[in-house]
Amino acid sequence: MKNILSLCLMLGILSTTIAQPLHKKYDLLITNANVVDVPTGKLLKNRLLAISGDTIRAVDDTRKAATYKADKVIDANGKYIIPGLWDMHIHLRGGDSTIEANKKLLPLFLAYGVTTVRECGGDITPSVMRWRAETANGELAGPRIFTSGPKLDGPHAVWAGSIPVVTPQDVTHALDSLQEIHSDFVKIYDSKISGDAYLEIIRQAKKRGMKVTGHMPYTVELKEAAALGMDGSEHMYYVFKACSSKEDSITNLVREREHTARPMGLFGALPALYATFDSVKAAQLFRYLAAKHFTITPTLFISKTLAGIKDTDHSKDSLLNYIDPKIQATYAGRIRGANRQSDQARQFTEKFEAACTALVPKMYAAGVNIVAGSDCGAFNSYVYPGSSIHEEIKLLAASGLTPSQALTTATVNGAKFMGVQNFYGSLRPGKCADLVVLDHNPLEDINAIDQITSVVSHGKFYSRSDLDALLASIKH
Numbered sequence: 443m444k445n446i447l448s449l450c451l452m453l454g455i456l457s458t459t460i461a462q463p464l465h466k467k468y469d470l471l472i473t474n475a476n477v478v479d480v481p482t483g484k485l486l487k488n489r490l491l492a493i494s495g496d497t498i499r500a501v502d503d504t505r506k507a508a509t510y511k512a513d514k515v516i517d518a519n520g521k522y523i524i525p526g527l528w529d530m531h532i533h534l535r536g537g538d539s540t541i542e543a544n545k546k547l548l549p550l551f552l553a554y555g556v557t558t559v560r561e562c563g564g565d566i567t568p569s570v571m572r573w574r575a576e577t578a579n580g581e582l583a584g585p586r587i588f589t590s591g592p593k594l595d596g597p598h599a600v601w602a603g604s605i606p607v608v609t610p611q612d613v614t615h616a617l618d619s620l621q622e623i624h625s626d627f628v629k630i631y632d633s634k635i636s637g638d639a640y641l642e643i644i645r646q647a648k649k650r651g652m653k654v655t656g657h658m659p660y661t662v663e664l665k666e667a668a669a670l671g672m673d674g675s676e677h678m679y680y681v682f683k684a685c686s687s688k689e690d691s692i693t694n695l696v697r698e699r700e701h702t703a704r705p706m707g708l709f710g711a712l713p714a715l716y717a718t719f720d721s722v723k724a725a726q727l728f729r730y731l732a733a734k735h736f737t738i739t740p741t742l743f744i745s746k747t748l749a750g751i752k753d754t755d756h757s758k759d760s761l762l763n764y765i766d767p768k769i770q771a772t773y774a775g776r777i778r779g780a781n782r783q784s785d786q787a788r789q790f791t792e793k794f795e796a797a798c799t800a801l802v803p804k805m806y807a808a809g810v811n812i813v814a815g816s817d818c819g820a821f822n823s824y825v826y827p828g829s830s831i832h833e834e835i836k837l838l839a840a841s842g843l844t845p846s847q848a849l850t851t852a853t854v855n856g857a858k859f860m861g862v863q864n865f866y867g868s869l870r871p872g873k874c875a876d877l878v879v880l881d882h883n884p885l886e887d888i889n890a891i892d893q894i895t896s897v898v899s900h901g902k903f904y905s906r907s908d909l910d911a912l913l914a915s916i917k918h
């Protein structure tokens with residue numbers, strides 16, 4: 443992360459310590475733009491943006507454009523500029539035979555205005571680390587990557603590449619290995635991990651100053667994890683569990699049955715949790731999580747997509763043209779699972795998802811750091827890199843967030859989780875030049891995020907035809 447930030451940081455320091463020369467020359471000047479100032483939710487009309495290297499150096503009245511000199515001038519023609527989008531939950535994975543197929547997903551993100559991704563664990567870590575460096579230094583067209591490296595889980599975990607931990611010593615070794623590869627955060631999965639090992643990871647990671655997020659075994663309560671300093675929770679299952687008036691007794695039941703022939707686990711517990719949802723407890727929990735600066739990644743779109751697989755013909759999806767057949771082959775597992783689901787189970791899933799969605803604006807209003815994440819990547823059928831974060835943002839808006847709040851989840855709040863909000867997430871002088879030019883005003887209609895005119899990533903300008911060329915280069 444230090445490498446990625448160094449240039450922005452350096453330029454940021456320069457801008458505050460050296461007076462601006464009168465006729466300074468910028469690399470890129472964008473004029474006649476309406477800037478969406480995400481932190482305030484305001485539209486700043488008729489602006490110019492002056493960019494040097496990968497940093498926004500000035501945001502000014504466009505009528506002063508003549509006083510700005512630049513190598514390249516782009517007339518935005520009254521279009522709308524938002525910060526580059528952050529997809530806070532993606533995966534690059536599928537084994538060594540899919541490395542090239544995964545690499546081709548990177549331009550796809552960029553073509554949809556995604557300039558940063560948080561990669562939440564996989565099994566091709568050395569390649570991801572290389573791409574992290576190459577997208578940061580401009581060698582490779584793709585988003586900036588923050589990555590956990592391998593997930594931590596129990597022994598014989600379901601996801602390939604996970605590091606198994608049981609004892610406190612295992613946790614120490616696992617965290618050592620993540621720090622050796624400069625992992626950006628710790629991602630815990632819950633297929634086989636014990637509650638004790640889970641809490642131990644959080645304790646040790648926090649001592650080292652590492653960020654921790656992930657799933658959570660149902661033998662643990664979210665408040666215990668948050669009290670130890672856990673930074674975030676992926677998906678809605680764990681926060682939903684903590685909203686039950688019977689959280690204690692259900693957790694005990696899960697614990698009692700953990701090592702029996704009939705373990706209860708997450709999905710077994712959901713109907714009881716749904717039936718005992720307590721809005722007063724939920725409100726208290728959200729205030730607590732907000733005070734802890736806790737982050738939740740709702741991942742609404744993947745839930746909707748997987749729930750709808752049985753009724754949806756995806757075979758004509760145009761985006762399949764950009765998903766390598768090797769990645770498409772990994773879709774089979776979730777399709778089989780969806781087709782096996784009974785009508786009764788599906789009806790429950792729909793009810794449960796509606797209840798989860800209804801919590802989003804309440805958490806947001808309480809001050810929980812909500813981030814947009816798609817969970818796209820191999821195995822996660824029909825959740826396409828790039829377009830899926832647009833769909834997630836639209837669902838977050840449909841849940842009750844304003845367009846500006848929905849944009850906040852996909853810009854400012856992602857940067858906040860990574861602790862880099864001084865450099866990313868909004869279009870202010872000193873921030874990194876990651877931005878998306880839209881045809882229409884997203885504050886009026888969030889669907890405007892689909893009509894992208896151009897993208898600036900890392901200070902590099904991509905016109906619509908450049909973005910189309912990126913897409914053509916990965917089409918199969």
Ligand SMILES: [Zn+2]
Nearest residue numbers: 531533562817
């Ligand atoms: Zn995931």
